[in-house]
Amino acid sequence: MEEGRPIFVQIAESIEASIVDGSLSEEERAPSINELAAFHRINPATAAKGVNQLVDDGVLYKRRGVGMFVADGARARLLARRTQDFAAAYVDPLLTEARRLGLGPQDVADIIAERSATTRKEPS
Amino acid sequence: MSSVIEVQNLTKRYRETTALDDVSFSIEQDAIYGLLGRNGAGKTTAMSILTAQNFATSGQVRVFGQAPFENPAVLSRMCFVRESQKYPDDATGRHALRMARLFFPRWDEDLAQDLVEEFELPVKRRIKKLSRGQLSAVGVIIGLASRAEVTFFDEPYLGLDAVARQLFYDRLLQDYAAHPRTVVLSSHLIDEVAPLLERVLVIDRGRILLDEDTDALRGRASAVVGSSAAVEDFVAGREVIHTERLGRVTSATVLGGLSEQDRQRLREADLDVAPVSLQQLVVRLARRAEDSAPKHQELVP
Numbered sequence: 001m002e003e004g005r006p007i008f009v010q011i012a013e014s015i016e017a018s019i020v021d022g023s024l025s026e027e028e029r030a031p032s033i034n035e036l037a038a039f040h041r042i043n044p045a046t047a048a049k050g051v052n053q054l055v056d057d058g059v060l061y062k063r064r065g066v067g068m069f070v071a072d073g074a075r076a077r078l079l080a081r082r083t084q085d086f087a088a089a090y091v092d093p094l095l096t097e098a099r100r101l102g103l104g105p106q107d108v109a110d111i112i113a114e115r116s117a118t119t120r121k122e123p124s
Numbered sequence: 125m126s127s128v129i130e131v132q133n134l135t136k137r138y139r140e141t142t143a144l145d146d147v148s149f150s151i152e153q154d155a156i157y158g159l160l161g162r163n164g165a166g167k168t169t170a171m172s173i174l175t176a177q178n179f180a181t182s183g184q185v186r187v188f189g190q191a192p193f194e195n196p197a198v199l200s201r202m203c204f205v206r207e208s209q210k211y212p213d214d215a216t217g218r219h220a221l222r223m224a225r226l227f228f229p230r231w232d233e234d235l236a237q238d239l240v241e242e243f244e245l246p247v248k249r250r251i252k253k254l255s256r257g258q259l260s261a262v263g264v265i266i267g268l269a270s271r272a273e274v275t276f277f278d279e280p281y282l283g284l285d286a287v288a289r290q291l292f293y294d295r296l297l298q299d300y301a302a303h304p305r306t307v308v309l310s311s312h313l314i315d316e317v318a319p320l321l322e323r324v325l326v327i328d329r330g331r332i333l334l335d336e337d338t339d340a341l342r343g344r345a346s347a348v349v350g351s352s353a354a355v356e357d358f359v360a361g362r363e364v365i366h367t368e369r370l371g372r373v374t375s376a377t378v379l380g381g382l383s384e385q386d387r388q389r390l391r392e393a394d395l396d397v398a399p400v401s402l403q404q405l406v407v408r409l410a411r412r413a414e415d416s417a418p419k420h421q422e423l424v425p
Contacts, residue, residue, distance in 0.1 A: 001319060002399070005342060005343050005399070006339040006340075006342050006343060007319060007338075007339060007342065008339055033301075034301040034302075037297055037301055038294070038297060038298060038301070040319070041293060041294065041297065041319055041320070042297075042319040042320070043156055043297070043319065043320055043321060043322045043338075044297070044300070044301045045155065045156075045322045046319075046322065046338070046339060049339065088384075092388075092391070093391060096391050096392065100394070
């Protein structure tokens with residue numbers, strides 16, 4: 001766990017990340033609070049707080065007596081939210097640094113085009 | 125949640141010193157608390173009074189709504205694992221475990237046996253002959269297997285190596301998850317125990333410095349690092365609890381969370397933000413309390 005940020009937020013994010021990358025699919029059972037507490041070596045109340053946040057967000061839902069499950073459509077909703085956050089989380093710091101180096105938006109776009117051609121073979 | 129322990133205006137004076145100075149706090153049921161502070165801050169005194177092993181000079185203590193002193197109905201529901209627990213001279217680990225089994229109504233013998241194996245405790249050896257770590261293991265095993273509704277661990281890890289400490293933390297979490305109860309853990313290894321704690325009580329020179337949810341504390345302070353002028357500009361009007369300088373670089377620890385706007389400002393001013401661990405926060409707050417104490421006295425002739 002990372003310092004300086006509430007652990008429950010990090011727990012929620014780690015579950016979200018598993019849903020986004022597909023390792024936890026929709027309608028699949030999510031790790032239980034005790035499993036999360038034991039794995040991350042944290043207080044179960046903290047793990048519960050993280051899970052409850054995801055329930056409030058509609059990412060997980062509870063099946064009585066069985067456990068927490070990933071909600072239908074959760075992945076699409078998470079992707080939409082992360083796309084929204086993308087600009088603030090990645091593009092803004094990128095532009096701040098670019099300005100410092102005296103690079104304009106077009107220079108940055110050129111670098112992005114060049115790097116994405118060489119670093120990744122993913123279809124664009 | 126309801127509270128299992130209520131402490132009101134508790135004061136404990138020894139001849140010259142005041143170990144606890146008008147302290148009030150409460151402890152909620154089924155939560156793991158950290159009781160943190162420097163040596164001599166009053167942690168052990170507080171736990172001793174709560175478990176009726178010491179007297180209060182004044183103030184009120186209620187455990188399960190009753191006064192604990194000479195009250196077997198209360199005492200058998202509490203377990204206090206002392207850092208320097210004394211055992212009879214010829215007692216072995218097995219004797220100590222047997223005594224505990226008789227005393228604690230919720231004792232789990234299977235758990236005790238598992239723990240004896242895991243900690244590799246030589247139960248037939250006299251306790252006097254045990255190493256510091258093995259002595260700590262006796263306390264840890266009793267504390268966990270007692271399943272007492274309120275369990276105090278006073279620096280239970282002395283002499284335990286990193287592997288044994290991790291074993292203790294893992295078994296504590298595991299057993300707590302299966303059998304929720306109230307645990308109060310006093311420790312110097314703050315960052316090591318921080319993830320286990322739901323709430324933190326910081327005690328400093330007999331006073332409560334901090335009584336907060338651990339999660340709320342994380343992110344409550346940040347270290348802002350960068351060129352001195354920019355740092356000073358940013359921290360102006362904020363509560364700074366610590367400042368360090370190296371050449372033209374300043375690191376200032378500020379209290380209060382950072383908003384998205386603050387972060388934007390920091391990025392633009394080319395300042396870095398470093399997280400402050402719980403241990404650093406506690407150390408800094410204790411230092412600040414120390415620094416402000418003499419000044420306060422000067423003001424009051």
